[in-house]
Amino acid sequence: MSTDAVISAEALTKRYGSVVAVDGVDLTVRRGEAFGFLGPNGAGKTTTLRMLLGLVRPSSGRASILGRPPGDPDALRRTGSLIEGPGFYPYLSGRTNLELMARYAAVPASRVMPALEAVDLAGRAGDRFGSYSLGMKQRLGVAAALLKDPELVILDEPTNGLDPQGMRDMRALIADLGDQGRTVILSSHLMQEVQAVCQRVAVIDHGHIVTVGTVEELRGQPDLEVRATPSDTALATLRALSYVESVRPDGGHLVVTVPTRHTADVTRELVAAGVAVTGLRRTERQLEDVFFDLTSQSGSASDATQEPSHV
Template sequence: MTGSDPVVELRDLTKKYGQLAAVDGVNLTVHRGEVFGFLGPNGAGKTTTLRMLLGLIRPTSGDAAVLGVRPGDPDALRRIGSLIEGPGFYPYLTGRTNLRTMARYAGVPASNVGPALEAVGLADRAGDKFGTYSLGMKQRLGVAAALLKDPELVILDEPTNGLDPQGMRDMRELIVDLGRQGRTVILSSHLMGEVQQICERVAVIDRGRIVREGTVEQLRGDTELELVATPSDVAVATLRALSFVDDVRTEAGCLLVKVGTRHTAEITRALVHAGVAVTGVRRTERELEDVFFDLTTHEDKELSHV
């Protein structure tokens, strides 16, 4: 269950390179035990923000606290596992030996290596050299490395990159399971369907600023009920008389009704009682991907004058 105490708190976090603000006044709170989606197009500031959380980049201004302390604090880093951008391992060592080497540097028992390999489905290939791994296998090993310290906070930047459909499904299940274990997961991904399935809350960053934050349901907005009903004038009048109907409009011969999910049966019943023939009922929902593109797609004003 998601706790109320924050694991990550960002207040006006800013990172500038010269005059360019890669991250511009970001405010964000991630609570204990939640799987949090961090979304944005390439160059939006996602990876820069995640690097600041780990103390790899120093912010230009603003405040950040991770597990109650400043980013990069050694005690906090012992409780954080991360995969940022891409995994870096010795190509001539096996997957198992790479993890054992990392465990030794991190002061982690070697006994943690086996469970981490099992968790990402690499136990059978742990004896192969990293240089022979496919892109998806390299990503799996990177996630295994993130789990070595039995972390409270896991930060994953595009963890399904290069995975086949089965691997993506396995990774989704692993991330959900991490949340169930009470760990906090920050997931950066460009796969909206993936985020929609596994994240509780989402923040969208664009051009260095947070443009929307909330639950997946809040971002997707209200659903609509699409009806095929005749006579349409009677149907519209009946629907508008219902207190729980927010809006009714006609489009392409259908009635689009803005209403909560609980009232589908009541609407159908009211229309039938009014003598309306209902021949089609379908609930439409916006996908998170549609919302993402609405928030992050910009017209090039200069091109509009060409």
């Protein structure tokens, strides 16, 4: 395993009877990066994170977190996490719930209000947890993850239940955590959320890691959308160009895979061939498109049976 990685996993596997929830996962998360962990519901995201935190014992394979085995007290002291959903006493206030958690974790009570302020809950700190909306409960769970001023923050679907403004605020908070030099793992099935804040991404499906790379690598080079007439001449001209990787008709235009530096060359060659170019634009592939290309939505072991917890 890499000695400078915050998280390393090799062939990490978890079986529940005949069901293989996680199958041979290899994973490395580097210090100081915001790392996205993507997959359909039930793909194995939460089970993997629970093994890394020592909440679930792997069936085989090995892992380390902050240079220690999963569940090691020293690693847990330096880690904050929200796994699946927050579990708090419903009859206590948000502030009192965090004060209890701080006491159990040997964290100064002075950390409670800054954590509440970070997730915009300071104004509702005295209200009972049971009166909170789903989005407020999620934000309190993130506040709990920040109590220990952790080096590593692991957030499993932190925007569940948030309205659009709340989602935007959560993305800003996650980006800020990265700017502070913390390592952040963001597990989600929401592509825009991950694309906005993460540098690298792993995609898991049916318990397997299907790809790992930077957001830019996974999205690939933007295609060039060309509207031109006559279209058959444009198609033949483009296919004859050595620097054009592919061309395909799509409705009323042509989708051309070509390096950005050759955009002007494409226009010049089409005009020279007597083609009237009426539209030309770059179309960036979204992470969501990559995700649906790589994954399927059926046949995965469900993570929904796991108990919610935070460490």
